Each structure stands twice: as structure tokens, then as C-alpha cells.
Amino acid sequence: MPGDTSATEWNRLLPQARLPLLVNPEGGYVQNCNSAPWYTNLHAIIDRRQFPEDITPNFNSLRTQISLEMLEGDKDLSLEKILRYKFNTKLLLADRVKEDLVRAIRGQSVDGVSLDEAAKVLESWDNRAAHDANGALLFTNFWLAYGKKTEHPYAVAWDEKEPASTPKGLGDAEAARSVMAATVKTMKEKYGTIAVKWGDVHRLRRGNIDVPMSGFISEFRNGFRGAPFGDFGSFRVIRYDEEKDGKFVARQGDSFVMAVEFSSPPTAYTVVAYSQSDDPNSPHHTDQSALFAQEKWKRVSFTQDDISKNLERSYHP
Numbered sequence: 001m002p003g004d005t006s007a008t009e010w011n012r013l014l015p016q017a018r019l020p021l022l023v024n025p026e027g028g029y030v031q032n033c034n035s036a037p038w039y040t041n042l043h044a045i046i047d048r049r050q051f052p053e054d055i056t057p058n059f060n061s062l063r064t065q066i067s068l069e070m071l072e073g074d075k076d077l078s079l080e081k082i083l084r085y086k087f088n089t090k091l092l093l094a095d096r097v098k099e100d101l102v103r104a105i106r107g108q109s110v111d112g113v114s115l116d117e118a119a120k121v122l123e124s125w126d127n128r129a130a131h132d133a134n135g136a137l138l139f140t141n142f143w144l145a146y147g148k149k150t151e152h153p154y155a156v157a158w159d160e161k162e163p164a165s166t167p168k169g170l171g172d173a174e175a176a177r178s179v180m181a182a183t184v185k186t187m188k189e190k191y192g193t194i195a196v197k198w199g200d201v202h203r204l205r206r207g208n209i210d211v212p213m214s215g216f217i218s219e220f221r222n223g224f225r226g227a228p229f230g231d232f233g234s235f236r237v238i239r240y241d242e243e244k245d246g247k248f249v250a251r252q253g254d255s256f257v258m259a260v261e262f263s264s265p266p267t268a269y270t271v272v273a274y275s276q277s278d279d280p281n282s283p284h285h286t287d288q289s290a291l292f293a294q295e296k297w298k299r300v301s302f303t304q305d306d307i308s309k310n311l312e313r314s315y316h317p
Contacts, residue, residue, distance in 0.1 A: 020046050020055075029071050033235075035064040039163045042068055060163040062233030063217075066092040068164045070235070079261040083269060085235070086257060087295040089214045092233025094127035094139055100155065100170035101142075101180075110181035118184050121195050129234055131199030131212040138194050140232065142176075142183045144218060150175040190246070202240055204250045204293040206275065207286040211293045213238060213250045259297070269297035 001008055020037040022030055025044035038046045039060045048058060069092070070085050071077075102122050105115035118138060125135025147153055155169025170176055187194045191201075199212025215236030240248035250273070260268040273292045277284040291298060301307045 014052070014055075018051065020051060022046070027071070031064070031067045031071060033061060033064040033067050035059060035061045038160075039064065039068070042072060042164055045163070058160060059158060060160075062092045062096075062231045063235060063237065065164050066090065066233050066235050072164075079259060079267060079269075082259050083297055086259060087214070088235040089128040089130045089133075089216075090234070091127055091129055091136065091139070091216065093143065093231070094125075095233075096168040097143075097154070097170050098122055098125075098127065098139070100173075101176055104170060104173040104176050105180050108177050110177050113181040113184055115177065115180055115184065118180055118194060128214075129198055129202075129216040129232075129236075130214050131197070133198040134195040136198045136216070137196045137201060138183065138187065140216060140218075141187065142180055143232070145183060146172075146176055146179045149179050201246075202238075202248045202250070204273075204289060206289045207280055209286045209290055209293075211290065213240075213293055214295065215253065216240075217253055254292075257292075258300075265302040266300075268300040268302070270300055271297050 003010075020040075022040055022044055025041040027041055027043045030040050032040055036048070036056045036058050038048045038058070040046070066088065070088065074081065102119045106119040108115045121135045121138055125133060125139070129136040129140070150172040152171035154167035154171045156166050158167045184194055187196065197212075198214065202213045202216075204211050204213040215238035216232055216234050217237040217239050218232065236254060238250045238253040241251045242248050253273075255273045256270070257273075258268060258270045260266055271292050272288045275284055275286055275288040276282075279285055288298065299306075301310050
């Protein structure tokens, strides 16, 4: 919307009473992963029609949906479970479309390229962008190209009446076969195989460390009927840039992460993807980066006793 006329001048703020609000909803959680606020809790969906229409686009990203899946699927959460869930590398998109995709390509051949091998790789893949995943690179490369090829990527588009179970299904089998054939050909030329381990190609590099990295997100941009294109439904979001050696290096996404249990004193764990120090000579230039890549945490020291046990040095001015 143009912002250079008096008609669109910002001259007041919406009061809190006119903003979406939930207080102690059923299910005992609130969550948001940069989607519309209406689906913060599936037990208490907010009626968006009670608010200005331009307050936010109406969509529920697949990342938000995997957040809801974890919360709804486990009624007995603990801090230990939360620590594991934060590093969930499942691509929810694969849960929604892979079965249809395998069915569409099995036994097929396009331009002399057999798609049976791709079907087998995808069938044996557990739908995760984990270090040792063999099908994740094939699937993500395929989907990014497929999204540019077709106007109907899904059999069922996202529907606000089913905000946590749509979109789903493969919408264009013919385009999928064509794109998969091109993807197989390109990957074999580049890697020699389509069964490439995710961590062999996706790396975290900082200082003298160069280690396998898990997680994925593509660049968000408009597409797929209002939902952000490039949303693979990974809760562990990492965006990569390709470097000269052909490896994809983590550049954006999860960075500072903190999980807290409000005990007395609080119990908390943190990790910083880019570590604590900018000094390449400091041991803290890479230590947390290594933890982050390994999907591990460090305990936060709250009490004087905890701090004393973990001191590297102390001094008086």
C-alpha cells in the first residue's frame, strides 16, 4: 500500500483491546512461528473477522503446523522433551505429499530417465533433513523446481477450515514426473548419485570447524496460493548459501535458542549458533556452534553456586 499520501498516513495505534488475545487457553499452550495469530491454539481459534482485515495475511505455515503437531501430539510435555523437539528436523511437507509423489513416479521414465531409483530413495527416507538423511536433498531440490513448474502444486490447497492439516497431496503428477527426471539428471551430474547424505552437502562453518548441519528452510516469498513458498515445514529452520566448493553453508535461521522451566530457581538451557565471541583466538569463537550443529545445549547458571562451579576466571577491579 502506498505510504506517501495523507490517506495512508499512520496517525494512531490500535489499542491492545483490538489486537488478537488469548489468556490461558485450553491445551495449556500458545505458539507462533510467524503465521497469522488466529491459529495460535487449535482449541481456541480466534475469529479473524472480529479484527481489521489488513492486520495480517491469513495463512498457517507448515512450520506453525508442525509446532501444533508436536504440542497436540504430546499432552505430557517436559523440559527434556522440549529440548529434543526444538531440534526436530522432520519436513512436514514430505508427510503431506511424498506418498502421492512416489506413486506418481514409480515405474515411470521421462526423456530416458528412469524414476524408479528416485521412488526407492524417497520411500526409504524418513522425511527428515537430518545429517545422515539420504532422501532430503532429492526431495527439496525436486520441490523447489516443481513449485516453479506448476500452478497447482497441491491436490488440496490450504483451507482455514482445516488450518493444521492442509495443504496436502500432489496436484500435478505430470509436472512432477518431468521435474523429477530433471532433478535426477542434475544431481547425478553434480554428485554422482541421488542418495546424497544431507550433512555431506549442508555444513556449519565457523573458524576452524566444518561440520554437518541439519534443518532446512528456503527463502520465503509469495506463492502457493498465499502460503509462503519455500516453507518445508521444518521446525529447525536453517537457510544455506552455496559456496564455491558446492557445499551449502548455514547462514540464517535459528540462532539464539532458549528453553526454560519455571522451577525455583529456573532450569534453563541455551545455545548460540554463532557462538559467544567474535575473536577467532577465543575458545568461545566456535564452542557453541559445534554444540548447535550436534543438536546439543548448555545449561544456564542461575545461582551463585552454579556460577562458581563454571567460572573460567574471577577478578576484582
